[in-house]
Amino acid sequence: MEFASNITIAAIFQQVLVGLSRTTILFIVASGLSLVLGVLRIPNVAHGSLYMIGAFLAYTIATLFGGGTAGFWLALIIAPLGVALISFIAERGLFCHLYEREHLMLLLFTFSFTLVFGDLVKLVWGSDYRSLSAPVFMQGSFSIFDLPFPRYNLFLLVIGPLVALGLWFLTNKTKIGKIARAAAVDREMVGAVGINVSRVFAAVFVIGCFLAGLGGALVAPTQNITQGMDHAIIIEAFLIVIIGGLGNMWGALLGALIFGLTDSMGILLWPQFAIVFPYIAVIIVLLFRPKGLLKSTW
Amino acid sequence: MLQVKEIHTYYGLSHILFGVSLEVGKGEIVCLLGRNGAGKSTTMRSIMGLTPPRSGYIKYKGVTCTGQKPYLLARQGMGYVPDNRRVFADLTVGENLEISKGKPKDGKGWDKDRVYDFFPDLKKIDSRKAGFLSGGEQQMLTIARALMTNPDLLLLDEPTEGLAPLIIKMLEEQIARLKESGLTVLLAEQNLSVALRLSDRAYVIDNGSIRYHGTSKELQENDEVRQKYLCV
Ligand SMILES: Nc1ncnc2c1ncn2[C@@H]1O[C@H](COP(=O)(O)OP(=O)(O)OP(=O)(O)O)[C@@H](O)[C@H]1O
Ligand SMILES: [Mg+2]
Numbered sequence: 425m426e427f428a429s430n431i432t433i434a435a436i437f438q439q440v441l442v443g444l445s446r447t448t449i450l451f452i453v454a455s456g457l458s459l460v461l462g463v464l465r466i467p468n469v470a471h472g473s474l475y476m477i478g479a480f481l482a483y484t485i486a487t488l489f490g491g492g493t494a495g496f497w498l499a500l501i502i503a504p505l506g507v508a509l510i511s512f513i514a515e516r517g518l519f520c521h522l523y524e525r526e527h528l529m530l531l532l533f534t535f536s537f538t539l540v541f542g543d544l545v546k547l548v549w550g551s552d553y554r555s556l557s558a559p560v561f562m563q564g565s566f567s568i569f570d571l572p573f574p575r576y577n578l579f580l581l582v583i584g585p586l587v588a589l590g591l592w593f594l595t596n597k598t599k600i601g602k603i604a605r606a607a608a609v610d611r612e613m614v615g616a617v618g619i620n621v622s623r624v625f626a627a628v629f630v631i632g633c634f635l636a637g638l639g640g641a642l643v644a645p646t647q648n649i650t651q652g653m654d655h656a657i658i659i660e661a662f663l664i665v666i667i668g669g670l671g672n673m674w675g676a677l678l679g680a681l682i683f684g685l686t687d688s689m690g691i692l693l694w695p696q697f698a699i700v701f702p703y704i705a706v707i708i709v710l711l712f713r714p715k716g717l718l719k720s721t722w
Numbered sequence: 723m724l725q726v727k728e729i730h731t732y733y734g735l736s737h738i739l740f741g742v743s744l745e746v747g748k749g750e751i752v753c754l755l756g757r758n759g760a761g762k763s764t765t766m767r768s769i770m771g772l773t774p775p776r777s778g779y780i781k782y783k784g785v786t787c788t789g790q791k792p793y794l795l796a797r798q799g800m801g802y803v804p805d806n807r808r809v810f811a812d813l814t815v816g817e818n819l820e821i822s823k824g825k826p827k828d829g830k831g832w833d834k835d836r837v838y839d840f841f842p843d844l845k846k847i848d849s850r851k852a853g854f855l856s857g858g859e860q861q862m863l864t865i866a867r868a869l870m871t872n873p874d875l876l877l878l879d880e881p882t883e884g885l886a887p888l889i890i891k892m893l894e895e896q897i898a899r900l901k902e903s904g905l906t907v908l909l910a911e912q913n914l915s916v917a918l919r920l921s922d923r924a925y926v927i928d929n930g931s932i933r934y935h936g937t938s939k940e941l942q943e944n945d946e947v948r949q950k951y952l953c954v
Binding site for chain 1: 770772791792793796797802804808810811812813817818820821822824867868870871
């Protein structure tokens with residue numbers, strides 16, 4: 425294929441939709457990472473591992489329930505909850521004792537978790553890849569301007585805004601969300617007005633990790649579930665959080681949009697080099713806004 | 723109400739408080755005077771459990787509370803108004819108050835309406851982001867926020883710092899009203915005239931040690947101590 429050889433309005437439209445479905449996954453994962461980074465100040469490298477576990481768990485649960493539509497829905501609900509449970513145990517058992525440590529320690533600590541989780545996945549699921557099929561009514565494609573668009577991606581396009589809305593509600597309308605926003609800036613003062621910050625941190629950590637698990641479960645039907653998907657996503661998620669502004673939920677959305685759309689447009693423009701487009705976008709953003717597009721809580 | 727005995731407090735390796743002792747009785751306003759860097763804020767932070775002392779003890783309502791977590795102390799009725807007004811800048815005025823609301827211990831506690839009756843100026847800016855308030859408004863908010871926790875003892879750290887005379891006068895009146903309602907206050911100040919008008923007794927701190935202790939009237943008349951430690 426040659427450079428920019430097959431660009432039509434229809435193809436652009438199709439790739440925008442593809443990019444937006446990718447955005448959904450990226451946003452869900454990155455917003456969870458951003459939440460934990462913004463409120464707890466933990467750069468959780470193991471976030472990608474939880475995403476991978478979410479995908480494997482979704483596969484196992486769906487298979488356990490016969491692989492049908494019901495299995496898929498159950499997997500979509502139970503897998504992220506399972507990931508949330510794992511993160512809850514990790515938080516109460518280990519992380520909660522480390523909040524006062526410096527960031528480098530936390531980074532190394534969560535990195536060690538990626539190794540542990542990576543081996544655990546290998547132990548439980550072996551090193552073969554798995555695949556999970558979407559429920560029948562979401563399989564196949566329908567055509568937009570005579571170009572195919574997978575039905576499952578349409579489902580993702582619905583989920584993305586729902587999650588964004590849910591997160592907006594959580595951070596702006598609920599008490600725990602307001603406390604979390606206050607703690608992101610001044611945790612000491614939050615404690616001084618009688619709030620048990622440690623409990624709030626646990627809840628925020630679990631919610632953030634739940635989002636990693638949800639991202640993993642949602643992505644499962646669209647790709648092979650393999651070892652190594654943790655590394656791929658964590659790099660992207662960190663870049664998204666960085667260009668969006670650390671700890672800023674809408675920044676994560678903006679970053680995910682930039683990442684998802686440049687990726688899909690790159691495929692259209694120059695397929696062989698599509699992979700570099702998002703990274704070029706990141707560099708451009710950071711050249712002009714080194715602190716990210718939106719206000720960081722750091 | 724509050725007994726601080728021989729506390730030594732450090733920030734990391736630097737030794738800041740050298741055996742500070744003080745007492746605050748129920749219903750009193752006691753002030754802690756001292757120039758910049760004397761150790762007033764550090765004393766307040768030690769009492770609130772934010773930088774716990776390494777030795778010595780603190781008794782609150784007759785019970786030793788040294789080393790307790792700040793949130794537990796707050797729930798037992800210790801209200802903390804920090805220096806340099808640390809409002810939750812990202813939240814609105816109303817949200818600042820809502821998240822600080824504590825369980826009333828007996829009968830009627832503080833809620834948003836009562837706080838707004840007390841500081842009518844805050845009511846008008848209920849939905850404004852706290853980060854956009856003026857210094858005086860932020861100071862009112864930090865006091866209001868502490869009131870929402872239903873304190874019995876209020877630790878007030880330099881409430882008049884950097885404020886215009888008119889606002890200082892208003893705050894002074896409000897603090898006097900709080901005392902009338904039965905609240906006990908430990909007030910750290912550099913503004914000698916405001917502090918002495920408000921308080922029953924005074925401690926003077928310098929270089930991390932208490933140098934003088936007496937009634938406010940006695941301090942008012944003691945030129946030597948005032949000149950030596952407070953430069954006035
Ligand atoms: N976080 C900190 N780390 C190290 N040293 C500190 C810290 N905070 C304060 N100090 C030092 O402790 C000493 C006492 O400070 P403190 O804030 O208690 O004084 P203060 O009486 O409240 O003064 P001010 O009137 O300026 O508020 C000062 O010498 C200050 O430099
Ligand atoms: Mg001070």
